[in-house]
Amino acid sequence: MKTVVIEHLxxxxxxxxxxxxxxxxxxxxxxxxxxxxxxxxxxxxxxxRYDEVSPILSRICSICSAAHSLTxxxxxxxxxxxxxxxxxxxxxxxxxxxESIQSHALHLFLLAAPDYLDFPSAIALAAEKPDAVLLxxxxxxxxxxxxxxxxxxxxxxxxxxxxxFGTVPTVDQLIELRDGLMEAIKDSQDVIELMAxxxxxxxxxxxxxxxxLHSPNDDSYFAGDxxxxxxxxxxTVMRAAEYRKLxxxxxxxxxxxxxxxxxGKPFMVGSLARLTVNPQRLNGRxxxxxxxxxxxxxxxxxxxxxxxxxxxxxxDVERALDIIECLxxxxxxxxxxxxxxxxxxxxxxxxxxxxxxxxxxxxxxxxGRITAADMITxxxxxxxxxxxxxxxxxxxxxxxxxxxxxKRLQMVARAYDPCISCSVHLVRRQ
Amino acid sequence: xKPLLAIGLxxxxxxxxxxGCMVAERLVNDPRLPDSVEVISGGSDLLRYCxxxxxxxxxxxxxxxxxxxxxxxxxTFEGAxxxxxxRQDHVHQLSAVQAIRLLxxxxxxxxxxxxxxxxxxxxxSGLSPAVDAQMPAILDSVLxxxxxxxxxxxxxx
Numbered sequence: 001m002k003t004v005v006i007e008h009l010x011x012x013x014x015x016x017x018x019x020x021x022x023x024x025x026x027x028x029x030x031x032x033x034x035x036x037x038x039x040x041x042x043x044x045x046x047x048x049r050y051d052e053v054s055p056i057l058s059r060i061c062s063i064c065s066a067a068h069s070l071t072x073x074x075x076x077x078x079x080x081x082x083x084x085x086x087x088x089x090x091x092x093x094x095x096x097x098x099e100s101i102q103s104h105a106l107h108l109f110l111l112a113a114p115d116y117l118d119f120p121s122a123i124a125l126a127a128e129k130p131d132a133v134l135l136x137x138x139x140x141x142x143x144x145x146x147x148x149x150x151x152x153x154x155x156x157x158x159x160x161x162x163x164x165f166g167t168v169p170t171v172d173q174l175i176e177l178r179d180g181l182m183e184a185i186k187d188s189q190d191v192i193e194l195m196a197x198x199x200x201x202x203x204x205x206x207x208x209x210x211x212x213l214h215s216p217n218d219d220s221y222f223a224g225d226x227x228x229x230x231x232x233x234x235x236t237v238m239r240a241a242e243y244r245k246l247x248x249x250x251x252x253x254x255x256x257x258x259x260x261x262x263x264g265k266p267f268m269v270g271s272l273a274r275l276t277v278n279p280q281r282l283n284g285r286x287x288x289x290x291x292x293x294x295x296x297x298x299x300x301x302x303x304x305x306x307x308x309x310x311x312x313x314x315x316d317v318e319r320a321l322d323i324i325e326c327l328x329x330x331x332x333x334x335x336x337x338x339x340x341x342x343x344x345x346x347x348x349x350x351x352x353x354x355x356x357x358x359x360x361x362x363x364x365x366x367x368g369r370i371t372a373a374d375m376i377t378x379x380x381x382x383x384x385x386x387x388x389x390x391x392x393x394x395x396x397x398x399x400x401x402x403x404x405x406x407k408r409l410q411m412v413a414r415a416y417d418p419c420i421s422c423s424v425h426l427v428r429r430q
Numbered sequence: 431x432k433p434l435l436a437i438g439l440x441x442x443x444x445x446x447x448x449x450g451c452m453v454a455e456r457l458v459n460d461p462r463l464p465d466s467v468e469v470i471s472g473g474s475d476l477l478r479y480c481x482x483x484x485x486x487x488x489x490x491x492x493x494x495x496x497x498x499x500x501x502x503x504x505x506t507f508e509g510a511x512x513x514x515x516x517r518q519d520h521v522h523q524l525s526a527v528q529a530i531r532l533l534x535x536x537x538x539x540x541x542x543x544x545x546x547x548x549x550x551x552x553x554x555s556g557l558s559p560a561v562d563a564q565m566p567a568i569l570d571s572v573l574x575x576x577x578x579x580x581x582x583x584x585x586x587x
Binding site for chain 1: 524535536
């Protein structure tokens with residue numbers, strides 16, 4: 001019997017490990033061990049007023065705090081039947097794109113790239129290839145600036161409130177963002193070239209099901225209410241309120257993150273899923289980028305999620321520019337948030353956080369206080385799929401050298417860009 | 431923007447580890463501080479101040495250093511701080527030396543580390559008597575080192 005144990009995955013958000021047991025050529029156990037402590041955030045918000053919920057639940061994550069804030073607001077607004085203005089929707093989408101730019105830049109350059117080039121860390125990479133790291137940091141800085149301008153802060157936005165925004169950006173602020181985004185067009189192209197120059201990582205082939213928000217007429221991460229699951233040409237569509245039908249969460253003994261599957265099959269969420277479910281978005285420079293990266297959909301290699309993030313970076317910069325042009329053309333109205341009339345009810349929202357589908361679902365009493373809350377994060381949805389892909393990595397690795405298996409496992413883990421601290425929401429069973 | 435930025439680092443709840451922050455706090459109110467120096471008492475995460483570093487002629491980091499040197503002595507390290515350990519005690523933050531080396535790779539702003547030797551850093555507020563007694567001399571040395579690095583001092587900034 002042989003074991004491969006990665007006690008602590010480095011260069012991911014949160015704390016988790018991987019353990020593998022081999023008996024001869026047979027892979028007898030593969031576990032994605034999520035030992036990050038339970039966060040208990042769903043319990044913390046019970047009894048809280050609707051306007052306290054988003055700032056509290058944003059604290060689950062500092063990388064995707066805007067996604068949690070906005071998904072939380074959308075779930076509450078759905079519960080109370082609040083319709084926000086078209087300008088608010090545009091500004092929220094812009095905030096999402098800013099977050100996606102900073103998150104993808106962080107992941108691709110500081111977390112994933114060192115693996116491909118055999119560097120132990122981004123710091124070591126910076127010593128040899130400072131231009132690559134600076135490119136990533138420039139894009140991350142731009143994403144942060146978008147979040148600061150629209151959300152009031154780069155992390156845990158304070159300007160997003162039920163029904164709209166506390167303040168709206170000025171024309172000068174939007175022009176500053178537009179100038180930064182214009183410069184970033186070249187940077188996003190350089191991202192594609194850098195990704196195209198990396199050595200191939202083709203050591204895990206697997207039939208994979210993908211789930212993402214599907215909005216055929218709306219190029220959006222935030223709007224939309226339909227989730228599509230694509231599995232070998234079979235496509236299943238569900239409404240956000242039916243999220244339990246998609247997730248089918250199950251507790252597992254070895255992990256603080258529940259496992260999800262649809263009809264017994266794990267599925268992947270994130271950039272690769274978004275591109276697979278929404279191929280109609282892949283035009284212009286994104287289509288050219290896909291061709292340059294030789295990215296074919298539906299992909300059988302989970303490492304292609306890194307390529308998909310690079311393609312999305314190109315799309316995020318373009319979409320953010322479009323939104324700003326639209327706001328400047330139509331003029332930014334000094335809107336007050338839509339007034340909220342509280343009532344008893346349940347509201348569910350699903351959006352596309354940088355790492356994939358994010359669910360917030362709340363039940364309110366007649367005074368607008370939470371009686372029940374449920375959150376499912378992309379990494380929780382991905383946990384079972386990650387484990388399946390880890391198994392395929394080991395099965396398909398001709399070498400039985402522990403270091404080779406461990407490196408491949410870690411590369412696939414990082415390709416998922418997991419946010420482990422977001423993923424935990426239960427206590428381990430006895 | 432003032433051309434020279436001095437950042438005092440440390441955790442005041444860890445005894446002498448907080449000496450960099452305490453020096454920074456005293457410098458802010460010290461009439462001898464040159465007008466061209468901005469001082470920040472910066473906690474323990476140097477990278478948090480990347481944005482404030484942009485456009486400066488030099489950054490001077492003031493931090494505690496553990497070692498065999500007598501407590502309260504100010505040691506000077508330029509550039510990549512050769513000879514100092516990169517030991518990282520925090521899962522979410524780089525050590526000061528790691529951060530200085532990373533910044534040296536990514537920006538062209540010259541950096542100096544003024545290391546104040548301490549004998550220990552354990553949980554507890556306030557400095558040890560040995561370091562506390564040296565505080566006036568530490569401030570004199572730090573001000574002298576800052577003065578040497580002013581862009582209008584006739585030396586290379």
